[in-house]
Amino acid sequence: MSRFARTPEPPYYAVIFTAQRTDGDHGYGAMAEKMMEMALEQPGCLGAESTRDADGLGITVSYWTDEASIAAWKAVAEHLAAQRLGRERWYSHYEMRIARIERAYSGPQGRG
Amino acid sequence: MSRFARTPEPPYYAVIFTAQRTDGDHGYGAMAEKMMEMALEQPGCLGAESTRDADGLGITVSYWTDEASIAAWKAVAEHLAAQRLGRERWYSHYEMRIARIERAYSGPQGRG
Numbered sequence: 001m002s003r004f005a006r007t008p009e010p011p012y013y014a015v016i017f018t019a020q021r022t023d024g025d026h027g028y029g030a031m032a033e034k035m036m037e038m039a040l041e042q043p044g045c046l047g048a049e050s051t052r053d054a055d056g057l058g059i060t061v062s063y064w065t066d067e068a069s070i071a072a073w074k075a076v077a078e079h080l081a082a083q084r085l086g087r088e089r090w091y092s093h094y095e096m097r098i099a100r101i102e103r104a105y106s107g108p109q110g111r112g
Numbered sequence: 113m114s115r116f117a118r119t120p121e122p123p124y125y126a127v128i129f130t131a132q133r134t135d136g137d138h139g140y141g142a143m144a145e146k147m148m149e150m151a152l153e154q155p156g157c158l159g160a161e162s163t164r165d166a167d168g169l170g171i172t173v174s175y176w177t178d179e180a181s182i183a184a185w186k187a188v189a190e191h192l193a194a195q196r197l198g199r200e201r202w203y204s205h206y207e208m209r210i211a212r213i214e215r216a217y218s219g220p221q222g223r224g
Binding site: 103109 | 115119122126130161164165170171173198199206208209212213219220221
């Protein structure tokens, strides 16, 4: 499965989540997998891209048709529980930014 | 040094660059470091966050005051040379998205 999101022509929306993990798993791996699966099934979700290095710094960008879809996903009960565990256990620091994608392009031309 | 960008209150702009590295270095490491240093010194650059996993999937998000600053950085000669090498050697696939940050917040409250 491609790790790139197949997004449509802009405009659309993105949630950029940059987060430093604490040490140890504390249930993170299983929950993160489940939350990604759930997010991708939400109405308005266009896809997501996610990576994390060996030092525990991760960036996940999820893409959405509109801001209402982002707000609806934020309020899903299981996701609220995961957000709470994120604050309490999993992340020493995070930055969350909501953005409107204005322009986009892919590359390299003729490769990949 | 913190790996989080200290960005101001929105609105501001972001370039989200998701890219799969090819195998081998081919001069990538040194050039990537130099380009990050140069980008952070450009007028209008607010900071950047970057991470890459062991499979070579990286996400770099750079933050800018406005779209004109992004366009100016794209046209810097050394950066143009790096972009060419990126297309020819370093990336099997990439997605570049330019976004306007609408809202942002940090966490966890009282930690980090």
